[in-house]
Amino acid sequence: MSNLPMEVLVMLGQTIEKVVPVTIVLALVFTVLTHFWACNSAAPWWRKRELVTDIAYWFFVPVFARVFRIGLMVLGAGVVFNIHDADELIAFYDNGHGPLAELPLWLQAMLFLLASDFMLYWLHRMFHGGGFWKYHAVHHSSEDLEWISAARFHPVNLLIGTISVDVILLMAGISPNIMLWVGPFTTFHSAFVHANLNWTLGPFRYVLATPVFHRWHHTGLEEGGNTNFAGTFPLWDILFGTFRMPDGRLPENYGKDDAAMPREIGGQLAYPFRQ
Numbered sequence: 001m002s003n004l005p006m007e008v009l010v011m012l013g014q015t016i017e018k019v020v021p022v023t024i025v026l027a028l029v030f031t032v033l034t035h036f037w038a039c040n041s042a043a044p045w046w047r048k049r050e051l052v053t054d055i056a057y058w059f060f061v062p063v064f065a066r067v068f069r070i071g072l073m074v075l076g077a078g079v080v081f082n083i084h085d086a087d088e089l090i091a092f093y094d095n096g097h098g099p100l101a102e103l104p105l106w107l108q109a110m111l112f113l114l115a116s117d118f119m120l121y122w123l124h125r126m127f128h129g130g131g132f133w134k135y136h137a138v139h140h141s142s143e144d145l146e147w148i149s150a151a152r153f154h155p156v157n158l159l160i161g162t163i164s165v166d167v168i169l170l171m172a173g174i175s176p177n178i179m180l181w182v183g184p185f186t187t188f189h190s191a192f193v194h195a196n197l198n199w200t201l202g203p204f205r206y207v208l209a210t211p212v213f214h215r216w217h218h219t220g221l222e223e224g225g226n227t228n229f230a231g232t233f234p235l236w237d238i239l240f241g242t243f244r245m246p247d248g249r250l251p252e253n254y255g256k257d258d259a260a261m262p263r264e265i266g267g268q269l270a271y272p273f274r275q
């Protein structure tokens with residue numbers, strides 16, 4: 001018999017254990033970088049508004065992501081492949097399956113990054129419209145945009161976003177072992193694009209999403225919002241006409257004006273359901 005509450009506690013402990021050292025490294029890196037290359041003259045990140053809210057998401061999101069990922073993997077294998085047995089399930093995901101799993105691991109990682117980024121681009125555009133915006137508005141509520149704001153996502157946004165896309169690609173056969181590289185890259189890169197840095201990476205601005213690129217995405221409509229939806233590769237914005245990085249200008253004002261948006265995590269999690 002399994003002891004579910006105990007398992008959840010252990011999972012929580014393991015996740016926090018992994019998150020703490022990564023957080024310390026990121027804090028050190030971005031403290032130094034933003035000291036020399038700040039995009040906006042702001043107080044240091046540890047004095048940003050709603051720091052406690054961001055820290056709460058920072059630890060809460062990886063736990064939710066893990067639970068959602070495992071849940072969707074079990075559900076997907078059962079519904080699509082009729083796999084219900086625990087051992088079969090482990091074997092199914094162990095090292096990928098089908099033609100994709102035959103490719104070298106680095107190529108699977110590249111394919112995963114490209115394919116997931118393409119899907120996430122369109123999901124991100126979907127979240128900017130209609131009935132989905134209220135969930136994504138939580139991510140856009142940071143007025144002091146810092147690396148630590150990167151995890152501020154509503155669980156619904158997380159589930160119908162990163163997690164579902166990850167699981168679709170794992171179900172397509174890509175080996176979960178790619179996460180060994182993809183995971184750290186994604187963590188670092190998402191903190192990087194939210195950091196208060198004036199980096200555009202010059203000509204590479206078209207290749208990889210940069211802090212200036214993503215900070216433009218966080219500006220209001222009048223300043224250029226509703227552009228730069230890509231998470232990793234600006235290629236999608238170039239192809240579909242949503243790329244925006246004005247020459248000689250830096251983004252300045254972040255957050256969407258919504259007086260009804262609570263400032264603490266509990267209120268923000270309930271916010272979409274009250275709309």
Ligand SMILES: [Zn+2]
Nearest residue numbers: 124128136217
């Ligand atoms: Zn957005």
Ligand SMILES: [Zn+2]
Nearest residue numbers: 139194214218
């Ligand atoms: Zn963002």
